[in-house]
Amino acid sequence: IDLDSAKAQGLVGEQLTGYIGIVTASPTPEVRTMVNEINLRRRASYQEIAAKTPGATLNAVEKLAAEKLIAKTPSGQYVQNAAGQWVKKP
Amino acid sequence: CNPTVKIEAPDKPIEINLNVKIEQEVRVKVDRDLDDLLESNPDLF
Amino acid sequence: MLKSWRRRIAFIFLMLLALAGAAAVYVWIERASLAEKVIGRVLAARGIAPVSFSVGFIGFRSISLYDIVVGEPEDPDAEADSITIAYAPGELLSGSVRSIEVGELKLRAKVADGELSLGALDPLLAGEGGGGAFEVPPAQIENILGRLETSAGTFLLSGALDIRPEGEGLLASTDALEIAETVGPPRFAPIILSGVLKLDKGMMSFDAAAAIARPDASPVPILQAEGSYDTADKSGSAVAKGAVSFTEGGVTPATLSPMLERFYLDIEGRVSYRADIEVVSGRAEVAAEADLDRLSLRQTAAGSAVFSGPVRFSTVLGGADGSEASPLRVELDAVRVEDLARPNRFAPLTIEGPIEFLQPVLSARLIARSALPAIRGARLGELTAQYDIAAGKGNLRASGNLEFAPGRLELQTVLPLLRGSVTRMSGKMSYTAEATLSDRGVTSSARATVSNLGFVTTAATAEGVEGNVRLASLLPLRTQGVQTLRIKRLQAGVPLSDGAISFDFNREGLRLVDATWPFAKGKLILVSSGGAITASNAEFILTVQDIDLAALIELVEVPGLRATGHISGKVPVAIRNGDPILLDGKVAAQDDGIITYKSAATDAAPTEQTKLLTDALRNFHYTELSGGLSGNANGDLVLALALRGANPDLYDGYPFAINVKLEGSLAEVLRRGTVGFSPIELIKQEPEPALTPPAKKMEP
Numbered sequence: 153i154d155l156d157s158a159k160a161q162g163l164v165g166e167q168l169t170g171y172i173g174i175v176t177a178s179p180t181p182e183v184r185t186m187v188n189e190i191n192l193r194r195r196a197s198y199q200e201i202a203a204k205t206p207g208a209t210l211n212a213v214e215k216l217a218a219e220k221l222i223a224k225t226p227s228g229q230y231v232q233n234a235a236g237q238w239v240k241k242p
Numbered sequence: 243c244n245p246t247v248k249i250e251a252p253d254k255p256i257e258i259n260l261n262v263k264i265e266q267e268v269r270v271k272v273d274r275d276l277d278d279l280l281e282s283n284p285d286l287f
Numbered sequence: 288m289l290k291s292w293r294r295r296i297a298f299i300f301l302m303l304l305a306l307a308g309a310a311a312v313y314v315w316i317e318r319a320s321l322a323e324k325v326i327g328r329v330l331a332a333r334g335i336a337p338v339s340f341s342v343g344f345i346g347f348r349s350i351s352l353y354d355i356v357v358g359e360p361e362d363p364d365a366e367a368d369s370i371t372i373a374y375a376p377g378e379l380l381s382g383s384v385r386s387i388e389v390g391e392l393k394l395r396a397k398v399a400d401g402e403l404s405l406g407a408l409d410p411l412l413a414g415e416g417g418g419g420a421f422e423v424p425p426a427q428i429e430n431i432l433g434r435l436e437t438s439a440g441t442f443l444l445s446g447a448l449d450i451r452p453e454g455e456g457l458l459a460s461t462d463a464l465e466i467a468e469t470v471g472p473p474r475f476a477p478i479i480l481s482g483v484l485k486l487d488k489g490m491m492s493f494d495a496a497a498a499i500a501r502p503d504a505s506p507v508p509i510l511q512a513e514g515s516y517d518t519a520d521k522s523g524s525a526v527a528k529g530a531v532s533f534t535e536g537g538v539t540p541a542t543l544s545p546m547l548e549r550f551y552l553d554i555e556g557r558v559s560y561r562a563d564i565e566v567v568s569g570r571a572e573v574a575a576e577a578d579l580d581r582l583s584l585r586q587t588a589a590g591s592a593v594f595s596g597p598v599r600f601s602t603v604l605g606g607a608d609g610s611e612a613s614p615l616r617v618e619l620d621a622v623r624v625e626d627l628a629r630p631n632r633f634a635p636l637t638i639e640g641p642i643e644f645l646q647p648v649l650s651a652r653l654i655a656r657s658a659l660p661a662i663r664g665a666r667l668g669e670l671t672a673q674y675d676i677a678a679g680k681g682n683l684r685a686s687g688n689l690e691f692a693p694g695r696l697e698l699q700t701v702l703p704l705l706r707g708s709v710t711r712m713s714g715k716m717s718y719t720a721e722a723t724l725s726d727r728g729v730t731s732s733a734r735a736t737v738s739n740l741g742f743v744t745t746a747a748t749a750e751g752v753e754g755n756v757r758l759a760s761l762l763p764l765r766t767q768g769v770q771t772l773r774i775k776r777l778q779a780g781v782p783l784s785d786g787a788i789s790f791d792f793n794r795e796g797l798r799l800v801d802a803t804w805p806f807a808k809g810k811l812i813l814v815s816s817g818g819a820i821t822a823s824n825a826e827f828i829l830t831v832q833d834i835d836l837a838a839l840i841e842l843v844e845v846p847g848l849r850a851t852g853h854i855s856g857k858v859p860v861a862i863r864n865g866d867p868i869l870l871d872g873k874v875a876a877q878d879d880g881i882i883t884y885k886s887a888a889t890d891a892a893p894t895e896q897t898k899l900l901t902d903a904l905r906n907f908h909y910t911e912l913s914g915g916l917s918g919n920a921n922g923d924l925v926l927a928l929a930l931r932g933a934n935p936d937l938y939d940g941y942p943f944a945i946n947v948k949l950e951g952s953l954a955e956v957l958r959r960g961t962v963g964f965s966p967i968e969l970i971k972q973e974p975e976p977a978l979t980p981p982a983k984k985m986e987p
Contacts, residue, residue, distance in 0.1 A: 155285060169864070181630050188707020189699075193286055195865060196711050196743040199778070201275045208272050209952040210780075211866070211922030217276050221287060224280070255931070255942035258900050264951025 153182055155190055165230025165238055166221045170198065170214035175230045175238050318345040326352075334410040340370075349373040357407045364406030366393040372424075387426035394433040394444075403518075425451035434469070441470040446479075456487025465500060475544045479506045489519045497529075499543055507531065507538050514564065521569040530559035533582070556582035556593070562600075571604040583627060589729070590632065596622035614645035623658050631703045634659050636667060647677035655685075662696045668718070679726055686719040691740070698742075714740035714752065720761060731761040737772070745865035746825065751775025758792075766792040769800050777804070780867045780920020780954045783811065795819045799827060807842055808835035809853065816859065825862035831855055831874050836882075843956050852880025852909070858916055867920040875913035882907045882930070903934045903943050924953040 155172070158164045163183055167173040171191040174183065198213045205213075222231045225241050233239045280287045314321055319342040330338050340355040351371040358364030369390035374383075397404045405411065426449075433444035446464035450457060460483040467477035482495025492515035498506035514525025533539060533554045540547040540554055562575035577598045585591035597620050603613035621637040640653040655667045668687025675681060691697050697712040699705035720733035740752035754772035759765045771789040776782065786804035790797060796819025804811045810832040817826035836850035858872020884904040909932035918924035930945040 171864075185630055185703070185706050189710065190286055192707055192710045192743065192745060193283075195745065196748070197279050197283070197286070199743065199748055201272055201279065203778070205271045205275065207952065207955055209922050209955055211919060212952070213272050213276065216272055217280075220276060220280060224287075255933075255944040256899070256903075256938075257944045258896060258903070258946070260896065260900060260945070260947045262947065262949045262951075264949070264953070264956075 153180075153186060155186070158183060158186065159225075159229050162230055162240075165232065166218065166225050167232045168215075168218050168222075168234075168236060170194065170217035170221065173232065173238075318342075322350060335407055337407070343369070347376060363393075364395050365408055367391060384424045386424050389426060389428040390430070392428050392431045392433075394431060396433060396435050398435065398437040425449075431464075435466075440468055440474070443467050443469045453485060454487065456485060456490070459484045459486070467500075472546065473544075474546050476500060476542060478509075489517060491516045491518060491523075493525075499538075501542060507542065509543070510560075516566060522567045524566065525564045527562045527564070528560070530557060532557040551586070553585040553591075554582065555585070556580060558582055569605055573600070573602050573604060575600040579622065585627065591627040593625045593627055594622055595625075596620065596637070598622060614643045617642040617644065619653065621656075630706075634701050634703055636701075638670070647675050649674040649676060649681070655687075657696070657701060659700060661694070662700065665696050667701060674724065679724075681724045683722045683724070684719070686717075688715065688717040690715050709742045709744050711743040711748075712741065714738060716740060720758075722761070729762065731758075732767070733758040733761055746862045746867060747777050747779035749774050749777050764792055765794070766790070781957055796821060806834060807838035809833035809838075809855070813860070827860045827862075829858040829860050829869075829872065831858065831872075834874075836876075836880060847885045848882075849884075850880060850882045852876045852878060852912065854912065854914070856914075860920075866922065869917050869920060869924065872916040873913065874916060876909070876911075879908065879910050879932075880912065882909060900945065902937055903945065905934060906936055907934050907943070907945075908932050908940075918950075918953075920954045923951055925950045926953055 155164070163174070163176045163179065164172050164187055165175045171194060172187050174187055176183070179187075194217070195210075195214075198217060199210055202208045202210045202213045222241075225231050227241045229241055230238045231241050322342045322345055323340070326340075326342075327338060330336065335357060337359070338355070338357050339360065340352045343351040343353045349371055351369060353369045355365075355367040355370055356363045357366070367389050371388040373385040373388075375385060394408075395406060397406070428448040428450070431444060431446065431448045435442045435444055444464055444466050446461055448459060448461050448464060450459045452458070462481045464480045465477050466480060468474060477500040479498045479500050480495050481498075482493060484491065484493045484495070492513075494513040496508060496511045498508045500506050508529070509531055510527045510529030512525055512527035514523060516523030516525075531538060531543070533556055535553070535555060540550070540552040557580040558577050559580065560575055560577040562573055565572045565574075577600065579594045579596055579598060581593050581595050583591060583593040599618040599620070600615060601618075602615040618641055619639050621639050623635060623637050625631075625635045626633050635658040636655050637658050638653045638655050640651065642649065642651040642653070644650075649672075651670065651672045653670045653672075655670055657663065657665045657667055666687065667689070668685050670683065670685045672683040673681055689696060689698075689701075691712040691714055693711045693713060697710070698716070699707075699709050699712065715738045716735055718733060718735040720731065722729055722731035735756045735758075737752055737754060737756070741750040742748075742752075752772050752774050754770075756770045756772065757767035759767040769789050769791045771787055774783075774786045774788060776784045777786055783804040783806065786802060788802040789800040790802075791800050792798075798819055799813060799815040802813040810830075812830040812832060813827050814830070815826070816828045818824060832855050833853045834855070836852045836854065839854075840848050840850055854874045854876045856872060856874030858874070859870040860872075861868050861870060882904060883906050884901065886901060907930065909930050911929070911931035913929050915927040916924065926949040928945075928947045928949065930947075931942070933940040933942045
């Protein structure tokens, strides 16, 4: 299973932290492993950007990435709202 | 005569309270990098 | 005169006729016993003796015998309940019969070094006895029950057999002849043969199909074979082809060979095979190739896996004297192995190399390569294994040198269990692992040496990791006590270099026993607190030990700031979704020290407060310096600094209590060279209103 189909099936969604969160209550081991791996690879990339940008912390990069990712999410797919709940993007 | 002034142990040190917030306006610098990142890793984002 | 002469001839003729009639009648009445004597003598003449039988019915067209026993009565070579021989009177005299029908035929045969012997019936075969071989008539044996004793075991042949002459030789055909082992525990299930066997003056050729009999299901076709064999110079060739599909509840290895029952081999998938056999003076060389089509082997000691790909076999049966057992050689070209466990413990790989089976020991020397598209063919290691099937014991040794590179060979791409916990792996790792298999289960150990290893985990990015790790067991994972690795650079919110990490992985799980980094002429020591480190729970105590303020400030690079003294303390740290969270740590200076801060220029309008502060800090002798540290090392940290002391040049050294709360990406501050803000920005926020300075303002 890949990220796009997982998102399309509403199994996962974009969180405020810039990482993927599991929406479904009973994720399969494959989904869980995929989410862990994608988040780890995202973190490595965010880390790289933070390291080469003076004064940018990892969290700052993550937060900005989250804004972009949530903005880019097509409507109907899950994103975290300001209160951190899963909502379908209008 | 020179007056001697005895300073008793001060009951209260001069207190200075300072709150310093280090705001880092990094939005601009990181923005472009993030766009490139998102674009070049469709499987990740 | 003539009349009497003619009358005398007629009389003689009549007498002869009467005599012939009587003889015929006599023969007809006594035909059974006569036939017995005649056939007895004919068989004896052929050297087939002793024989006993009774004649049931004799007619012009046929004769039927019953209770035929050939050989010693108490241990006969052959017995038949009924034989019916059909003939035409004329042909009988010339020794040929039209057909033979045999009811229940019990036969015993021996095969010794390629020679078939039927005991008392041998003359039938070779026809040495007297008048040459019978010209064998077509014979239908309704139910043959042959006992075949060979060096490879004793077999019972049962089923219908049809024998008919074919040119010079003889053609035997059957559509269901069952062969089963009779002595000892059966090594293979009964086989049902169908096909034809041609015997032509010592030259044998056959075309037959074999299927495995099943007690309560239809037979399982396993192979089709054809070939020829010259019994004289004992050479020939044969080709066998076939396929078997193993399914749960359907055909299982035990179906083929009950002996495999005790191994509980839970196998599924399809195997197709072809064997070419060359026999030269009794010595058979077998070369076979099998193609495994997703053959899955489940519940073995090492879990279950799926095998696909070509496997070549070769062996020699029956040496010149047929005694020395020759090994079964197996060659794997590139058999693909996939783990069936979910999630996979290993990614698909291919194994290649020789396996040898010399009863009872199986030995293999295989090379494992990755079958992942991105790194297809990358050598993962070499595997040598020995397994004694009889003793059920064996050992396995794997070793290899891996060179990691992000996006290509990485540990987590080869061991998917690590996916999600480590990525961007680089550097080298060499490993050796041993495992022993016995009825007590699997014991294993391993040793890995890493050099210049780099990787990214959720909580930290490591570079230049060096050292050895010894594992006391692989399943379950256990280290051999505490293991230590040196880490050139670790980025965990705070950049740390030249550290050494000691960890232990035991029954409770992974624990950080001690991790020490030199830092600003002092030390940072990280130790596990709370339970074992798991993905969701990782708690530590960070000990700050004798950090030299001067060195620290050099790291921080705040121009114009100097300080002396040492600070120590403890900071509890918890990793929460990957961020090191500092939970209200306390650090303090053990002794006094001096802080001097000469700010170059203050463009911001100095407030009353900041002016007082800068004056005080121009030469501040502190007696007390303590700090509270908390927050997210990857994000915003809060440092609450409390200074007690005085500036001797200010208000006669009137005591000051300075409380500075620094908030923001403080860890960033430590990333030398990347900090792009000037100290002035440090003092941006409006300080809180402070107490007015003391009423008495004494100027000395």
